[in-house]
Amino acid sequence: MSVELIGYGCFFLTMALTYAIMCLGLNVQWGQTGLFNVGIAGFVAIGAYVSALLTTPDTANRFGGFDMPILVGWLGGALAAAAIAFLIGALTIRLRSDYLAIATFGVAVTVQLCALNLERITGGPFGIGFIPRPFASLAGDPLLFSLFNLGVLIVVITLLYLALERLVRSPWGRVLRAIREDETAALALGKSAVKFRLQAFAIGGGIMGLAGAVQAHFIGFIAPENYLPMLTFQVWAMLIVGGSGNNRGAILGAVLVWGLWAASAGAVAGLFPPGQQARAASLQIVMIGVALCAILLLRPRGILGEEKVVSRHLGKLSSALRNDAKPATPKQ
């Protein structure tokens, strides 16, 4: 029993952490830069499909696969999503933010429809199966298998978190915040808003692609219906709940909202007769919506909220200075 519980806990956390990766990507775009991306599902799908094509064995009625190592698939998925994000950004990032929203939404719908209809590449509505899973050799021992997968996700999230924190606290992150606060003033200081926005959009898109790839290999199967606008809504809810502009908030929000989602699925299964369950599943979306409203009313900046970030170099320096200066500054 307890083994099953741990196994489920691992499965739950692993899944939640794949969403946390998406959330970190959105945080770069929205939280740090103010780019309104409502096409998250599209970038996740690109990462998932590219990685699946790269790593699955050669299949008769379909383009590829190329039977490459999983890591190559992940990197390929992330790079492909980043490249697409860069192209879309290059075309639309000069537009006002509402137009960026429309453009990204269009891209997500297009990607999903392509996945559905380009059967020779994507497998059409049946999707792509037999995507290699990390530590597949351990599949005989479900507990160990889950633990190792969770371990991989934790490593990925940790590396990503550390890299993003370094960027946020760097001069690069400072320029992004400046552009978000007042683009005109940032331009007058020689900061090209278009260049920095485009970089942030591509990095965010690449991270979403990585999330899609990681998730695909964790589940082992992908299909177009995984990448409906619902996914975009979930990731947005996660970031808002956790705290936009805060990387730890993005991870926390993903775990909490995914927890709510899983719990409500359990509640629906337990409370409604089998014949009604399909319809009752809509209540899950209602619950997320209610949670979102509650958070916005009680903590408008999310559970953690945006941190006062300063340059990482500054942090060290000013504390060092303060220590030096203590005996010498009796004034004030």
Place this chain on the structure above:
Amino acid sequence: MPTTAPTHNGPKDTEAQPLIEARHLVRKFGGVRAVDGMSITLRRGEMAGLIGPNGAGKTTLFNLLAGSLKPSSGSIRIAGQEVAQEGPERRIARGVGRTFQIPRPFAEMTVLENVLTGGQGQAGEHIWKNFLQPGRVAAQERAAVEKARSLLDFVRLSGLESEPARVLSGGQRKLLELARILMADPEAILLDEPAAGVNPSLLELIIDRVLELNAQGKSILLIEHNMEMVARLCGRVVVMAAGKYLTEGAPDVVARDPAVIEAYLGGVAA
């Protein structure tokens, strides 16, 4: 930085090379010619004023010089290079910085971070260099912090360096903006109404610092309504009315010019 009062300002050598040279600038907004064939020159090292009645097109001209607006026609040369079609983010590299009539601090960033944002050519603004050359990024950032702190000292905002910029008063915001643009080491600074809405004690500080900067060799062009301040700061003022060049000369001479008086009294519309 020393705060000794400079002796005087303005071009001692009127033959000094032009740093900014705008010729026959026109900027239309729909049917309105906000700037209508205006020409203006700022020489190296001088402090010149730009005055004119409300609606004369001074701020539009400033936005053209700063690159925030592109002229409908005409040319702008900075140190001999044609820049009329370049974006505002290229001006700093050309050596020209600006402030805004209504200051635009990065409100949620700290005062110190506001100034740091003015830094140019930092390796840390490149994504990969933060991972590949962390030592270089850190060293540059330390130097930048030191410089930013001395600039905050210069404008007497040191005590507020860790406060978000939104807590500053109007006059302090103007000083912050000045420090922020100085961080970029511009050769010329375009100051848009540095005195507007500033209380008298801060105004003296602003005047003192602007004089000091000019004494250090910065070329300065300022828009200002406060004629007393213009007279104290500028050796030469250019008068603009209805988008056009009206006249120029020493402040006291210009102030007595009947054409200028008429423009201020509204007779120019005819």
